[in-house]
Amino acid sequence: MRTPLLLDIAADACGDRPAVGGRSGGLDFAAYRARASRVAVWLAGKGKANTAFLGMNGDALPVLLFASGMAGTPFVPLNYRLADADLNKLVARTAPAVLVADDDMLARIAPVDGVELVARSAFEAEFLQGAVPEPVLLDEAENDIAVLLFTSGTTGEPKAAVLRHGNLTSYVMSTVEFLGADEEEAALVSVPSYHIAGISAILTAAYGGRRIVYLPAFTAEEWVATAAREGITHAMVVPTMLDRILDVIAATVETLPALRALSYGGGKMPEPVIARALAMLPHVAFVNAYGLTETSSTIALLGAEDHRAAFASDDPVVRRRIASVGQPLPSLELEIRREDGTCCDVGEHGEIHVRGEQVSGEYLHKKAIADDGWFATNDAGWLDAGGYLFVEGRLDDVIVRGGENISPGEIEDVLRSFDDIADCAVLGIPCEKWGEKVVAVIVSRSGAPDTGAMAATIKAKLRSTKTPEIWFLRDELPYNETGKLLRRILKAELAEEVCAG
Amino acid sequence: MELKPGSRWKSAVCDAQLVVVRPPSAAGELQCGGAPVLPIDDASAPSGDVSADFAAGVMIGKRYTDAASGIEVLGAKAGKGSLAFNGVAMTIKGAKPLPASD
Numbered sequence: 001m002r003t004p005l006l007l008d009i010a011a012d013a014c015g016d017r018p019a020v021g022g023r024s025g026g027l028d029f030a031a032y033r034a035r036a037s038r039v040a041v042w043l044a045g046k047g048k049a050n051t052a053f054l055g056m057n058g059d060a061l062p063v064l065l066f067a068s069g070m071a072g073t074p075f076v077p078l079n080y081r082l083a084d085a086d087l088n089k090l091v092a093r094t095a096p097a098v099l100v101a102d103d104d105m106l107a108r109i110a111p112v113d114g115v116e117l118v119a120r121s122a123f124e125a126e127f128l129q130g131a132v133p134e135p136v137l138l139d140e141a142e143n144d145i146a147v148l149l150f151t152s153g154t155t156g157e158p159k160a161a162v163l164r165h166g167n168l169t170s171y172v173m174s175t176v177e178f179l180g181a182d183e184e185e186a187a188l189v190s191v192p193s194y195h196i197a198g199i200s201a202i203l204t205a206a207y208g209g210r211r212i213v214y215l216p217a218f219t220a221e222e223w224v225a226t227a228a229r230e231g232i233t234h235a236m237v238v239p240t241m242l243d244r245i246l247d248v249i250a251a252t253v254e255t256l257p258a259l260r261a262l263s264y265g266g267g268k269m270p271e272p273v274i275a276r277a278l279a280m281l282p283h284v285a286f287v288n289a290y291g292l293t294e295t296s297s298t299i300a301l302l303g304a305e306d307h308r309a310a311f312a313s314d315d316p317v318v319r320r321r322i323a324s325v326g327q328p329l330p331s332l333e334l335e336i337r338r339e340d341g342t343c344c345d346v347g348e349h350g351e352i353h354v355r356g357e358q359v360s361g362e363y364l365h366k367k368a369i370a371d372d373g374w375f376a377t378n379d380a381g382w383l384d385a386g387g388y389l390f391v392e393g394r395l396d397d398v399i400v401r402g403g404e405n406i407s408p409g410e411i412e413d414v415l416r417s418f419d420d421i422a423d424c425a426v427l428g429i430p431c432e433k434w435g436e437k438v439v440a441v442i443v444s445r446s447g448a449p450d451t452g453a454m455a456a457t458i459k460a461k462l463r464s465t466k467t468p469e470i471w472f473l474r475d476e477l478p479y480n481e482t483g484k485l486l487r488r489i490l491k492a493e494l495a496e497e498v499c500a501g
Numbered sequence: 502m503e504l505k506p507g508s509r510w511k512s513a514v515c516d517a518q519l520v521v522v523r524p525p526s527a528a529g530e531l532q533c534g535g536a537p538v539l540p541i542d543d544a545s546a547p548s549g550d551v552s553a554d555f556a557a558g559v560m561i562g563k564r565y566t567d568a569a570s571g572i573e574v575l576g577a578k579a580g581k582g583s584l585a586f587n588g589v590a591m592t593i594k595g596a597k598p599l600p601a602s603d
Binding site for chain 1: 575
C-alpha cells in the first residue's frame, strides 16, 4: 500500500473539508490532492531519483511529500541546522535529485552534479498559488521507498533510514481511524520535517481527516498565539517546548479552550513539567509517545487515562508509570532482551526489541533487521508487571562501572524528584579505577543544591555504586532542537574538565 | 478479482467504496450488497437492488474482516449494502482507536 492512497481516499470522501493551513486561505482535501498531483507530474518529468527538501515548515511540505509518493521518488528532508559542510555532504548523497530549498538557504548549497536546485518561492508560485487545478490521474509508481531520513549521526556519518510506503501506511492505518477526526479538529505541527514525527504527522492527519497547521519554526509565543487563533485541538511537542509553552500560558490569560490533546515525545519529560501541564490545562488529554525513526514513529504510548491513574494512585507501582512510555501498540510485538538474546523477566533491564509491519529497521544499503523481523532498537528499557514500558535511553549511554551496568535514567528520575532540580543528566566518564565513574550534571533552581541530601537519597533508593561521585552545576544542559539531550557532547566536555582539573 | 492491499473497489449496487487492507489467503470474491464489487475506476453507476441478506450497510472508517480467509477491508465511503467474501458475511473489526500521538 502506498502513502498517496491515504490522501486519495480522504479527498474522495470529504474533498471540501479543510486539510492544510489556516482557517482562511488553506487547502481543502480536494485541492490538496489536486495540487500534489500537479507537483508529481512535474517531478516525474524531471526524471530524478529523489525529491529533497531543505526548509522551514509550511504548506509546501505536505504537498511535496504526497507528490513524491505519487511520482515514486523517495522524499528526503534535510536538516537546515547542520553546518554548511555537513549539509552539503548530505545534499551530495541525495543526487540525482530535485531539491526544493527555502530562498534564504539557497546560498548555503554548493553546486553538485545531479542535484537540481529549485527556490521555494518559485515552487510555491507555480504549484500553491492561483486557481486550484484539476487533479491529474497518475499511474501507480513502482519505487516502494517513501522517505529517506538522515539520522542525527551522533556517532559517525549520518545514516539514511529507509521508510517504505508499506511501513508508513501500516503505521497510519493501525493507529488512526479513517476520517476519525471531526471537521473542527486541527493539529499544530512544530516538529521539523526531517524528524520522523514531522513526516508521520502529515500522514496521520490526512488519513484521520484532521487539518494541519504549521509553525514555520518553534517559539513558545508563536505556538500559543497560533493555537488560540486557529482553534488548535491537537499538537505534538517535545519536552523543552512544553515547559516554555506553559511559561507563556502562565504569563498571559490564554487558556486554549479548544485544545483537546497534547502528545509529547522525543526525549524524557521531567515529571514536574507534566504535573504542571496537567494542573494548568485540566481540559487537555496528555499522551506520551515513544518511537524511533526506524519504526515509522510511535511504538508505545501512555494515554490520558494512564496519566490520570498514575497521578491519582497511592500504589508506587502505578504512580511510577507516569515516567513510563505506556504500553506497546497492539499492532506490534515488543520484547526486552538480555545480551545473550533471551527474554528479560518483568522488571529486568535489557535492550528493547520490536517487530511489526511499521518497523523498517533498514538503512540505505544496509538492513538492520533480523531475518525473523525483529529490530534491536539500541534503547535500554524494562517492562513492569502491567506491561508498561520504561525507556532508559540509548544502550550506549549505559554506564559500566566496575563491571556493573548502570542506567542513567533511574538515577535521573530520583534526582528529578527534588524540587531544586530543574534539569539533570547522569553520565559515566572514564576513570582508571572503575573503568567509568558516575557523575551528575544538575541545573539547580536555588543555585545552591544540597548534593549531600541528593546523594543520600540515591544511595537509599538505589544503591551506593549508583551514587554520583562528582557533581557539576550548570545553567542549562545542551539539547538538540527536537529535545534530545546531547549526552556525548556533555560527556566530552566533562571528561575534559575532569582531566584539566 | 485481484484483491491486493491498497486496491480500491466500489459496490455495484450502492454508494459504498472500499480499500483492501489485507489480502485473502486464497482467491475469492469480495461482495457488497450481495453483488461482486467493481474496480474503483469502473464507469458504471450503482444499479440493481441491495440483497436483503446483505443490507446491514458499510460504514466509513470501519474495518471489515473475514476470519477464514484473513481478508480485511476498509470502508472508504458508506453504502447500504454490507460486505461478504465468497458469500460469507464479513464482520466489523472492533478496534479501539488510539489517541493521536504525532
